[in-house]
Amino acid sequence: MYVAVKGGEQAILNSHKLIAEERRGDTEVPELSLAQIKEQMQLAVDRVMTEGSLYDRDLAALAIKQAQGDLLEAIFLLRAYRTTLTRFGESEPIDTSCMAVRRRISAAYKDLPGGQVLGPSYDYTHRLLDFALAAEEGVGAPEAEAAEAGVDESIPRVTDILNHEGLIEEETALDGDAGAVADLTREPLRFPAGRDLRLQNLARGDEGFLLALGYSTQRGYGRNHPFAGEIRLGEVAVEFVPEELGFPIELGEITVTECQMINQFAGSAGRPPQFTRGYGLSFGHCERKTMAMALVDRALRARELDETVEYPAQDEEFVLYHSDNVEASGFVQHLKLPHYVDFQSELQLIRSLRRRHDEEQQEAAE
Amino acid sequence: MDAAPRSAAPQGDGQSAPGERDPAQAARRRWMSVLAKAKLNELESAWEDLAQKPAYDWLRRPEVGMVMVRARTGGTGGRFNLGQMTVTRCALRLASGEAGLGYVQGRSKRHAELAALFDALLQDEGRRGELEDSVIAPLEASHLDRRTARSRKANSTKVNFFTMVRGENE
Known part of the structure; x- marks a missing residue:
């Protein structure tokens, strides 16, 4: 049996182009900058850094933009990028x-x-949608209170x-920091x-x-x-x-x-x-x-x-x-990859099972 | 030459434990920390303002890498690996002989370069006093200002509990 192994290249290339266009969205709307994500989507950046296991606000912002705001995809991007960098060593434990x-x-x-x-903190907010944030003119430059001293x-x-x-x-530290981490x-x-x-x-x-x-x-x-x-x-x-x-x-x-x-x-x-x-x-x-x-x-x-x-x-x-x-995410989503051959064998199996089932039914009827 | 510049260690024993550091080491530790935490634009303008800019050769060109950040269980217990952070490092030697080292958070090669340049210059005792006053002290003050500004805002959210008297035939 021959299996088609080629032919997807153009489709994949065009899918990349399509995702690039979709990611950009309506071009009438100004493009999102990394600085905007870094400064105004800070908690998303924080999650991507934590689970991406790499502290770098700029890279996390880039990952979020590239992933169209899909934070798990952004985390994946950051993890993958990490493997391209040399490790200089381990820090002293933070205090x-x-x-x-x-x-x-x-x-x-x-x-x-x-x-x-x-x-x-949002803990003390009412969790009511704040339509002031939706206003055309924006929120300006809100200023926090500052106490006399820190x-x-x-x-x-x-x-x-x-x-x-x-x-x-x-x-x-029971081992006096002697053991391996x-x-x-x-x-x-x-x-x-x-x-x-x-x-x-x-x-x-x-x-x-x-x-x-x-x-x-x-x-x-x-x-x-x-x-x-x-x-x-x-x-x-x-x-x-x-x-x-x-x-x-x-x-x-x-x-x-x-x-x-x-x-x-x-x-x-x-x-x-x-x-x-x-x-x-x-x-x-x-x-x-x-x-x-x-x-x-x-x-x-x-x-x-x-x-x-x-x-x-x-x-x-x-x-x-x-x-x-x-x-x-990798293991769940790998199910989208071609399983054509696997599935062919499953098809053969179920057809033979059904044949046997039919034969047994007929024998029982006779 | 990208070899690790062992000679970048300060005068004296570079291997001594952090607890028994000598004053020269403590001084270098401080200015390197200040340079690492400075904003790039502050370093650029300090470099701009420098009267005699030295010539230098790379011992190790700026390189972006990572450091694994460690923490302690419960803040005080055994160590564990929290996650990594990006760090850029470089090493250079001035024409006058001093070797400077830059190790800074993030991926700015320029930041590492400027940190290494000032580190080298500060090892020249003839220039140290002037650089301390014109570069390190202002950078440190600026870092402290940013920290204090954040802290004062935080302190405005400190809860002041007051007690209400209740009952007792008011």
Whole structure:
């Protein structure tokens, strides 16, 4: 049997031209610039950087434009671009206690050192469509209020406050930073996965998937009774030790969102009950993502905390194998690729099954 | 020559741990950080304003790459890989002999180049004082201004709780 393997080139070329035209849309409307996406679609840029696992606002904006606003496609583009770059090395661990805080809230304490700083958030809006944004003349240049002074230079972590009383499990580097750090960009997933591998996977995992899993734990599928101990947003310096220098220098600053989830207790004969933790961290302002991540991080600690693993959010193979939207999207969408030969064999099979079925029916009738 | 310029290390032991850095190292660390965090247009105008612009050769031409950003579990625990960031690096040597290094966030080769040039110039003790006053201090102040402006806006959203008295036969 001969199979046509050529003939699609022109059609594909023309499809590229068609998508280019569709992406541009009505040419009466001014073309979108990368600067506009970067400045006015910041939360989309943040999601693409976080799940694309590459902090570069310009590239994320380009990916969003190229993908016509399809964020999963943009994430895929950024992941693919990453593979073309040399890796210079690993940064020193960022220190979120030295963050230049722009938002910091705690649902566990009302009054706390550093206070509740609402920052830029939609949480306190009415979620009514704002037709002022639709006005022809635009919104002009809205100006925020500015306090006399800035936010406190150093804002203690809520978890550190609880730590003083020993009420929450301590989080320390047990190996004194001696061990290797798992890295998904260099080795495939392996089980049982350490928390380092799990957190890297969750950090670039799909927000929708993690949101649903986090939600499932709240609804009883892996209950761990969470409180948003602290959420903070702001800028942190990234330090790196160049091979030529041997001492750390700052490369620049990145925006991150951090969520410390405080959960119900664990204890043992030798240890009094303590709150347990779940951790979420993202590039940019991805608050929903970091909260979901912290819930799932906590759920995935079931084994370590001697809890029964009975629900999807607690099952690390299930979670970690399905969290990546680049892989998931690739495998689901590969179904669109030609499966002509596969399908031919399926056709032969079903025809022979039907023949046998007919023959058996006839025999039964005789 | 694109070989790694080991000679770009400062005087003294480039391998010493961050905790025991000498004053020269601390000074270089500071100005390199300031140069990395500066805006490109600020660096360009500082370069424009420079009286004697030095001649230089590349030790490593500007190269765009990535650094894996690490974080700690819970902020204080074991390390994990959060994701990567774009970084541009380069190294050059002035005609006068000083080697400068640029390592800056993003993909601007010009930013890395200017950072490396000023890094080299600042190693010349004869020029350091003047460059500190005319370039580094203003860049640092400008970075701090941006940071303070953001922080003051954030602080305007700080909640001031007040207590209401209730009950007790008012």
